[in-house]
Amino acid sequence: MNETKDTRRWELWLVVAIGCIWGLTESVGRSALHEIGILHHNGSILAGCAVLFFALAFGLTQRVRSLMILPLVAMVFKVYLAGLEHHPIFCRGMAGNVAFAYMGEAFAFGTLMFVTSGKRRMSWGGGAVIGVLSAVIAANVFILAPLFTGQAACVVPGTAFPSSVAGIPYAAAVAALGAPLGFRGGQKLREFGEAVMTNRGRAVWPVGAGVAVACLAVVTLVHVYS
DSSP, X not given: OHHHHHHXXXXXXXXXXXXXXXXXXXXXXXXXXXXXXXXXXXXXXXXXXXXXXXXXXXXXXXXXXXXXXXXXXXXXXXHHHHHHTTOOTTTTTHHHHHHHHHHHHHHHHHHHHHHSOHHHHHSHHHHHHHHHHHHHHHHHHGGGHHHHHSSOOOBOTTSOSBHHHHTHHHHXXXXXXXXXXXXXXXXXXXXXXXXXXXXHSSOSHHXXXXXHHHHHHHHXXXXXXX
């Protein structure tokens, strides 16, 4: 019993750490992409990056329900950044669309985990296909956001075409690389957690807590100096 509880505990801390890094990516990613000259489809590129973090979490825990933790943690970062910028995220209904996008990405990836085998996930080709399919499904699911949030989804300027669909090639390209890397990285994280638990007892939680504090500090510093 204790071993199971301890395992679930250190896995949870590492999943939270993964969620914090994703939240950091979402919080500063757009401005970072702008700085390097990428001005269009930034949301799609970040959606592709999300697949990396989902694959990391699943590779670590091998449980679909652990994926639901990541959108919750990422939303904390979005709300925190909105507070720093005095941005009326809730008044404008934007929080609903952001949460819907995050949950849609988790739903798409989690569904694929139910229908694919471990052998396929761990091959480079299979992982890439999973990443592409996840990005495509999530982009199309986001079209439904206005039905649930009442807030219009972004469209390509001058048209009524959904930006999420227009950006599928960018999201898919990033996700095709992110998924196989994430599955392998998740296994490495599991080996790390097991080694730390064996050598130092319950010493994994400082990793998760430290990553959370560090990511919040980076978001704050980027806001202050931007």
